[in-house]
Amino acid sequence: MLAVLSVEIRKLNRSLAAVLAVAAPSLIAAFVFFVVLRGNRAGTWGMFLQGSSTAWAFFMLPMSVTALTALVAHMEHAPRAWDHLRALPVPRWKIYAAKAICVIALVAVMSGLNLLLTWVSISAAVTIKPAVTPTGTVDVAKLVVLNLKVVAAATLMIAIQLWTALRFASFVPALALGIGGTFFSVVATSAKEGVFFPWQMPVNMLAKEAWRNETALALGGGLGAVALLLVILHLARREVL
Secondary structure (H helix, E strand, C coil): CHHHHHHHHHHHHCCCHHHHHHHHHHHHHHHHHHHHHHCCCCCEHHHHHHHHHHHHHHHHHHHHHHHHHHHHHHHHHCCCCHHHHHHCCCCHHHHHHHHHHHHHHHHHHHHHHHHHHHHHHHHHHHHHCHHHCCECCCCHHHHHHHHHHHHHHCHHHHHHHHHHHHHCCCCHHHHHHHHHHHHHHHHCCCCHHHHHCCCCCCHHHHCCCHHHHHHHHHHHHHHHHHHHHHHHHHHHHCCCC
16 A cells, blocks of 8 residues: 555656645735735734634635646546556555545645645735734644544545546536535525535634534544545546546
8 A cells, every 4th residue: 555655646746736735825925925915904813824824714725725626636537547556566545545645635634734834925015014913822733633534535536526626527517516615605605504524624614613513523534534434445446437
């Protein structure tokens, strides 16, 4: 399994995955930079960093998953490499499992980068305008746990997007699904039923109601892990993609 993972990581290094991993959280950091710079009074570190996590879970995470899963699948679809991969003396499930692991790991890295780059952007903004220097302290452990929960709650969405991207040779179905899911997530933010919608599960980790946190984490993480396993098994049994 380690050998298959190593190969998958090398493929990602040659793709635009690294650019995507930095670009997505950088957009949020840039937005926070200008928000802080335009402010007339100081906020708190907790407010800005949690706001950054909310923006990430609400919109940028679903769109990043859409792009990332399409990219991972397109690396094999474009050169028609599936026949070669599936002929290798390696259990087929390992090929798909490696892709799933890489996607989840990259989403986790991007979540961490979002916090780091937001902190850097705030520090840069207050260098220019010291009057808006945030107050209070940063509970790093709490923020890390929160973002880990966000990633866990996104597992079901990742499973759905990954299956669609790997199942269809064209990138259009996966992009349409991701854009549509994100759209309905945004327009139905206040709906109580949103906690059962895969694209809204990550942002429900920041909800004030405990039942929403618990439900989204159980469905997104628990059911997501089962769905991811089924995706791997289903794709491994197919003879042609």
